[in-house]
Amino acid sequence: MSDDLDTGAENTWCTGCGNFGILAAVKKAVKKLEENGLSKENLVISTGIGCHGKIFDYLNLSGIYSLHGREVASAEGIKLGNPKLKVVAFGGDGDCYGEGLAHLLFAAKRNMDITVIVHNNGAYALTTGQASPTSPKGFKGPATPKGSVERPIEPLTLLLSAGATFVARGYAGRVDHLSKLIVEGVKHPGFAHIDVLQPSVVFTDYYDEYNELVKKLEEPEETISKAMQLAIKTDVLPIGIFYREEAPVYHEELMGDMNPVKDRYKREKRIELIEDMLGVE
Amino acid sequence: MSDDLDTGAENTWCTGCGNFGILAAVKKAVKKLEENGLSKENLVISTGIGCHGKIFDYLNLSGIYSLHGREVASAEGIKLGNPKLKVVAFGGDGDCYGEGLAHLLFAAKRNMDITVIVHNNGAYALTTGQASPTSPKGFKGPATPKGSVERPIEPLTLLLSAGATFVARGYAGRVDHLSKLIVEGVKHPGFAHIDVLQPSVVFTDYYDEYNELVKKLEEPEETISKAMQLAIKTDVLPIGIFYREEAPVYHEELMGDMNPVKDRYKREKRIELIEDMLGVE
Amino acid sequence: MGSKDDLKAMDEDLFTVIIGGQAGQGVKKAGEAVSKFFLEKGRYVFEMDDYQSLIRGGHNFASVSSSTEELFSHHMGADVVVNLDKTSYEMHKEDLTPDGLNFYNSDEIENGDGIGLPLTSMSKEFQRPKLILGVAGISILAAVVGEDKDSLVSLVNSVYPRGKEDNTAFSEMVYDEVVDKVESTLDLKEGDCRNRMFPGNHVIAMGAASAGLDIYFAYPMTPASSILHFYASHGDKLGVTAVHPESEIAVANMAIGATIAGARSMVGTSGGGFALMAEAFSLAGMVESPVLFVLSSRPGPATGVPTYTEQGDLGFALHQGHGDFPRIVASPGDMEEAFYLTADMLSLLWKYQTPGIVLTEKHLSESSMCMDVDPSKVRTVEPRMHEEDTGYKRYLFTEDGVSPLKFPPSKEAIKWNGEEHDEYGITTSRSEEIAAMHEKRHKKEVVIIEDLKDRHTVNVYGSGENVIFTYGSTTLSVREALRCSGIEAKVVQPIYLKPLPTWELKKHVNDRSIVVEQSVAQQFSTLLEDKIGLEPTSVIKRYDGRPFDPMELAEKIEEAIK
């Protein structure tokens, strides 16, 4: 796949990895957003560390390859630095639901206007398959050879509890559907979370199961509580937008129309203001 | 109040502070637990940093005055080191729902057999009253002179989402009731969370409001979802046990009956085992 | 007037007031009023607030020293002590000069030494009796120095705008009572100081703002919190956004994110919070993000003693973050330097695209002092930019290791990478690329040293055979000690600590050198021993959380250089 969203960097994901589906969906979504008038010059990404994070190298978009678990904080900083930018953070389940969980929940709480996409493969893949926060009980990995003793978290209910205003689930095996979710997420004014079921062919090859269980949602639920009911389902795995709500976004509440980068005072003005404050005559 | 749970340390909480109610309730609870056969020699505490954390100095119990936001991790470590101990962590809302939120949610997720008591005063009191994760929108503090722009989190729903098996709310102004909750929490096999409405007379003097709105619950709810509905109520503030469930506890799942401290192998045994592993003849 | 100690302060005009009481009795405010009173007399002022980590109760005090000459520290030998409660009375017994006047609350103490005033009963008449107590401070002082009542009342009203009537009445009551009880008034000369005074943290905040700061991220932590509060209140006006996120880890990573958007960002914290920023600090080094970290120290380790002062974080600051990368660490020796240095640091970091630290301590952060700065003298350097639309490489190899910057929106992708990377910012594990990128970053370290060689990097005060090495806010204590004692010595204070200006410092090394610092492990002395081969004849250290009292320090210096 060589296009203007491609960097030419060698792709080192395993053949068949769900990450390819996510990459394809992102590219599609960016094209679509461009058609809708969002120039990709204004799109900035951040990524965590893990197999998922490698998407940084494969997407010809500006941004930062952040630390394990910190991509959401990085994204928030970018947004606050220049609110004109659209910011998308890519995380892993270990990364974003484990190491960096607090950033995610607080970004949701304050309705920070960013989009978070979590490559949820139920494992710490890049570090050879340890159990992650979303691994099922009994999951065998090198740190749990007899099976993990912990129950998994259900990320969407947590996010809904934290106050996320856009909560969705996608599946790496449904590229078009996922790309639409991403478009909607980016367009959503406020915090948008997209959890993506992402099989790791090496550690969690759940394609068959997912293909059988995923079920597209028509409409978001009306209430948080209904959305939560949907999220904890296991007989089917609903994909789509679970919940969506408009609410004031953080940067506008904090700074109104001000843009730290664009509206920076000139040196003279700053000096004048400080002189005033200091009482310099 | 001079008794065997008192250290004699000077109490520096403000007169009328809700923390006094919590301290009294804890002492009552310990007495009660002792009557029930739990020797306080087996009770170990950890505290975060904030006004709440000072309870460390006032309680004549073993434990650690931990870092801001880390009291839950400390408590987990104590429990794992010696599962025979009963461990209670005291946190603040800034501390336990902010800086240390991830530890709290993961302790709940893994059903770690500890009790967490959060002195929820809706402010960073000790650092002069900045807005905390539970401060209402519009809250004025030195870092938000024009009012906080963030919506508060509702801690109990978050904990229920994370899988907590005992979730309760108490009120510092209802000492007897709170002390019963603490007794129940400590007796609960698994993770017990008690959020305590704690007025700060300096920054959040909500006594009147709380006195009017709190309402004792008779019974825990049957389902998580009902418990959540209860937790988000604002017309009344239910206090009591919202939800309670029995589930396997982490340390038993991980190590069975083993106790790292009590069952430590003697030097000879260790050497023998390692020799065996090394193939030393 | 002068000091309580054997060594008598040589400054005849030195006048110190200590006001002590409980948290919640308005002690700090009382200090402010006294400071303002001195300032209006054209006197130089230094105010130090000593308080505990609690909101009500305990023991707080403000020590306000002033003189007609420029002065650099508060003193603990006071000409007037006002004790609002019993604890204060007991704590400050020793803090009186031989001729000093001791006022105590006779409702709490019977037959105390000094002049008893029934402050509590007097305050009972008013609406907020506890809060009003602090007003006694300035009222007593005014009476003692023979200030007229009207001036007192107008000062009280300007410092205490709420509850004017009560304040006025209480203040007059106290004044009259003192005039009744004190026979003769003390003499207080007017001076010609025209400066205003500010707490160090506000000065740091204003310095950064003048150099173009756009956004400040912080999680509250004493003694750095007042920078956050300053921007939260005044940021609107100055064009600086203040953000208080969920943790210090969020703070540091957001600040890095903001620089990617092109915003100049700064963070502030104390030791524990700075510890949590270690990984992000390293990330800033790797992605080459110029975030400025303000580290205001308090006694450590761990939570330590939140509201006191210490210099125990030096080694930690110099080595913050894992891995090899350049950083700049500087520490201001007084308020004016805090202003210019913070501004310079912001510019320097953007010039070299690497993180840096303004290291200071509670003693500078939270003390207030007269200050004469000219913001127009602030040097601002525009960072190197890539202006074209094409050919962008975030990590372009250049002679000095500095790659041009570019910010979105941008036609070409700008890739900041926290893993090792090639010039474009694409991840690599190839050996040549790893080595080359290490060399690129390391070059900047070399270039920064060259740059510093052209700058003023070491302050030297006074002269003489004896050399005193010190840094940070301890410089204030040393300068005041020398000023008041008349001891002849040369004070050498490195402003930059990493890279350490060894080329300058070495000039001053001799065999009559001593070191003054506030760390039990004498970290600063160790640094000088390591880097410039200093063999101090003595290291004077204090590590009980309190700044040095200048006269006590002078005695120690005298002993050390004997």
Add this chain to the structure above:
Amino acid sequence: MGSKDDLKAMDEDLFTVIIGGQAGQGVKKAGEAVSKFFLEKGRYVFEMDDYQSLIRGGHNFASVSSSTEELFSHHMGADVVVNLDKTSYEMHKEDLTPDGLNFYNSDEIENGDGIGLPLTSMSKEFQRPKLILGVAGISILAAVVGEDKDSLVSLVNSVYPRGKEDNTAFSEMVYDEVVDKVESTLDLKEGDCRNRMFPGNHVIAMGAASAGLDIYFAYPMTPASSILHFYASHGDKLGVTAVHPESEIAVANMAIGATIAGARSMVGTSGGGFALMAEAFSLAGMVESPVLFVLSSRPGPATGVPTYTEQGDLGFALHQGHGDFPRIVASPGDMEEAFYLTADMLSLLWKYQTPGIVLTEKHLSESSMCMDVDPSKVRTVEPRMHEEDTGYKRYLFTEDGVSPLKFPPSKEAIKWNGEEHDEYGITTSRSEEIAAMHEKRHKKEVVIIEDLKDRHTVNVYGSGENVIFTYGSTTLSVREALRCSGIEAKVVQPIYLKPLPTWELKKHVNDRSIVVEQSVAQQFSTLLEDKIGLEPTSVIKRYDGRPFDPMELAEKIEEAIK
């Protein structure tokens, strides 16, 4: 046999095999098989695995060197190179000794230099063609050195227990093909080594277990993860519990918590994770908790290059945590030392109740080497305990600063306090108490130095006019370089880095000293310059993520000491 370079290895029996291919082709396993083969011949073995941070694809290789003499490093000059894919063929062209044999996959390369084998087509017949490829490595080696087929098959079956039939068939096919194509066999002497070999991380894990470790906390991070995996698999047997919490911050704080319950706890991580533990490290210093931190370095800063080696965290490790408090930092120079030192460190920390670090690098953590240790030689020291039921003070002042320990259940409260405290562990902000507690902790630093003076703190290998200072796993490279080149020099390796045994090191300083290390900023050399006044004539450094190749290093050393 010997090295590819001009300088020829003086060890006639040195024999090196390199196997390269993609992740997922079983390269590491192939290296293991080769190692086992050598071991069974009584030869000393060193295996280094070079791999990238990815799960499939890319380029990995294993270099296995062996000899009849004790050896200390892999070599990059190989006698036999097996390239499973094209990338490998291209990467390892240079890595051949003059007489070396180069095997390549002729399905991927036409007319390569060396001996082509249609490995891919041969593997196609089998069920897991990609996974089976690695079996070619040992099969080729066996054929090349004239091993009989039966022995080969039994070795293959023991190393590859799964799919025995396929493996056997494939292995025989490759063997026959090689015998067909290679005229004469290479000579491989048997040795009398009786040791087993282990990766460094397992050795560290066993060392800690032998000294009484109870519980290990870690969050996965290369190159430390295999300690976690080791305990997760073998902890049951050894009585060590392995816990993998949500983050490194949880890890470190849990580990401190565990010590309060009386459990000996250890944590392990790499630079980024260690950075996140900074605040907890300081907490351990304050509460006096003896947590042992294993820091296994990889190239930094930030995420750096996850699967490679570097020594860029030295300064960070030495200064970890804010505030003044004692710590012990030590770094093993080989596997045996890794075993005893980890055990010693655990005991030392419990003796002095303060945190400490075993600093190592990917090169030691993940390389495997023959090792001869006797666990019964491990010294274990019981910590000082308070045995009575009364009179307990957690922070009792004692002559050496060490207060007796007590664990719950306890009649009297045991108060560990992360704020400054009095002897009981109750919070204080009183000046005398702050100073006294600082002095108490600082005393331990002094006492630790005295203790170390009675210990073996510096390794010295060889002798001669020329002195080479090095530390950590780089010691292995230096020793092997000297062994194989015959260069006469004295190698000086401090085992302890904080407190640094300057008393020992100073004995070796002369004007013909060089330093060898893996840091672009030459942190180790700087440390020695600072602490023992070393003025090295040259600093040999490598910072491309790869360990030194001994023969290349030998050339550099030769040049440096000329």
